[in-house]
Amino acid sequence: MKKISTKSKAIIIAFSILFSIGLAVLIAWLIAGVNGISVLFAFVSKQLLGMKWLNDLIGLAFTGMFGAEFVQSIWGAALQFFIYDIIKIIFLLCMLIFIVSYIQSYFPPERTKLILGKHKGIVANVMGAMLGTVTPFCSCSSIPLFVGFTRAGISSGVTFSFLISSPLVDLGALILLASVFGFPIAISYVFVGLLLAVIGGTIIEKTGLGKNVQEFVLQGESVNTEFLESTRKDRLVYARDQVWNTFKKVWLYVVVGVGVGALIHNIVPNDWIQLVLGQDKWYSVLVASIVGVPMYADIFGTIPVAEALFYNGVGVGTILSLMMSVTALSLPSMIMLSKAVKPKLLFAFILIVVIGIIAIGYTFNALGFLFV
């Protein structure tokens, strides 16, 4: 029997996925030209990922059970949004965490450290930002990770690129965003998230702020522990356990998020929202970015709120700013980080991220017409 290595197997799988996507796009193009392609993408994001059919189904069920009047009332509509969104997000969440965890099992921090150690300059920053999206780590491991990176000779800029992108961007967020806002916005979110990570890290390094770490971080040898190679079964078990653990951890955020979303969507008067976050208000992005910093929620809890704001006509940039500031800066990780870096660097880090988020918000609001 011919032996196929895991690496070439992975390449074959990746190619066949790309091939099927390409085939679907080609068929759509042959049937309806360029229009066909955009219809296909809209179908994937609205029906397949966004599950609009589920919303319609719940609407029909409500009409059958309580009459059309109930569905049109604000409380009926809020309840419909609540049930639809909870089912949708939890379903997508479980699917995505499984896939993402499986991919993550290939990138333990120890391996990421070795990969990053081999690169220099801006390439290393980009790699740091990208690996930040696929390396699993919880805030309780952030000190050993920070120290491990630094002692391995990875520059402060690259480490911060990693730390900025890690909570901000991940594959799961990309798909969930696509389900709510469509692919153009989702892909732009990922792109600007990575850009912020690269630029933020570079600034921290070039200004010399990155040297402000606690003494103990630098005193010591770099130690490379061997990491354990996993079998496919290990990875599948790991991915399954991650789904369950993440579910246990975030379900409350999701329920609260969807609840708040349903309130915003249907019950809070739209005028109020427009007053604070309206497109025509110059301060909307500023408010969204700063309000989000002390809030701590998983990206999955933020999306229903973003979704509701989006339907109420709040600008795309304002929404992205809110999501980014809620997820990127959280109290637990700040507390952990403050043990390894000096206050000056910590504040510079927070400042750079907040300014970056605000800039992204204004840019997207100005260019929003391109996406919606």
Added chain:
Amino acid sequence: MSKIVVYGSGCKKCHKLYDNVLECLKLIGAEADVDYINDMNVIIQKGFMSLPVLEVDEKVVSSGKLLKVKEIQILL
């Protein structure tokens, strides 16, 4: 008698792994010297980056995972 060490930063996951190790030993009726280390300096010196880490006889058998009792049984 084997020597088992759990390294953790004091988070929930790490504590639970320690508890699971103890439970596992009770279950299989084995005696072992079990240690729980949450001294950051030791952890950093060892170069661990994904906690919790489970070490059996000075050999890392698992890192970054909260293992269940059954899974620990296989590793011991």
